[in-house]
Amino acid sequence: MLDTIAFDADDTLWHTETLYRRVERRLTEILASYGVAAGETLEVLHRIEVDNLAYFGYGIRGFLLSMIETATRVTGGAVRGADVQAIVDMGREMTGHPVALLEGVEETLAGLDGRRLMIITKGDVLDQESKIRRSGLAHFFPLVEILIDKTPAAYADLFARHAIDPGRFLMVGNSLRSDIVPILALGGYAVHVPYPDSWAHESEAELPEDRAHFFEIGSLRELAGVLEKIEATGRPA
């Protein structure tokens, strides 16, 4: 009954936030040497990141530019060139950082053999293509879509391009706002796998009243059970 199963990538298939959080921590350490409290650095950084989305988009490069702006801002321009360079170097390291898969990912994907699997991710194409390549998971996914943003319109366009019937489509992801709510709005099935460390910006979303197509699991290992449940219900009595 479900013929396409799509997965978000960052923090659904592999860890991303933990890497960003680690680099942020290093930024707070650098700026602590100017007498700036970690809390202030993070608050300014997160504000600048949101402001910069419209200019620099998602991904490592935008994050890096936001970190640099944070450094000039919270030090009142006193940041030293060597520290600016250290921030750029952290970003360069991030681009090649090993991709750490979430627990159960490979077995789960292998168990879905025979279905059409898809990655639908968001953000920076350079980062995403690099991570898909480095993850070792590319062979599971004949279709990869990297969207600028995961809006209902972007999903509707994607469904049209691939002749996807939303009633036979299931999306798995960690973000209610990006992976779940738009899919439910289009009549698809959606499975939420919360990631403990998600960026606050991503959690701001309200589920619809009708949650017949909505499921929540603690780990990808539980996905097979959800599919069974959906397909048992969908089958004529």
Place this chain on the structure above:
Amino acid sequence: MLDTIAFDADDTLWHTETLYRRVERRLTEILASYGVAAGETLEVLHRIEVDNLAYFGYGIRGFLLSMIETATRVTGGAVRGADVQAIVDMGREMTGHPVALLEGVEETLAGLDGRRLMIITKGDVLDQESKIRRSGLAHFFPLVEILIDKTPAAYADLFARHAIDPGRFLMVGNSLRSDIVPILALGGYAVHVPYPDSWAHESEAELPEDRAHFFEIGSLRELAGVLEKIEATGRPA
């Protein structure tokens, strides 16, 4: 006979290099206040840009990070935070800078009515989608492909996805290396429209000995004449 006409975008449909050159000039002015000669700034910048391609890719964000690295490098770390911030601000301005079309572009595209037109561009998806939108040319192009790099393999893959017969395909662009040589290698037609200010990295390419499918024009206004010539030759006597 030719059923798909594809155009490179940057410096083929609209000016890009001039904007980059202008921003580079402002960088040299900022760094001149530290006693660094413009020539040194540009030399270091261009070296860092090439080194950073593998990490930060093409586009404004990578350029911006390379400018920041140049500033820390040529000042020996003495660059002030306010100047780092000025560089970031220049980059933010670039993301919304008005898109200036090259001479004759709109008339040429309007005159190709009835053919399948395509943009095949390279580099940063965020920058490219933004420029296509801001150019006012989007309605001419039912197909837009933004490649990470314009290699023969990337073009071959694109031809397969769109069921394009290279012998009926013509590509128009300003870069021998990216737009012309790979297309000729695949058996397509290619029209070179040199841009006066092209980045040296882009010009390093050798044309094949057999140039039957190669044309060079001074302005897009001459494209119609080239099409006529190709189709007259292709027609059975």
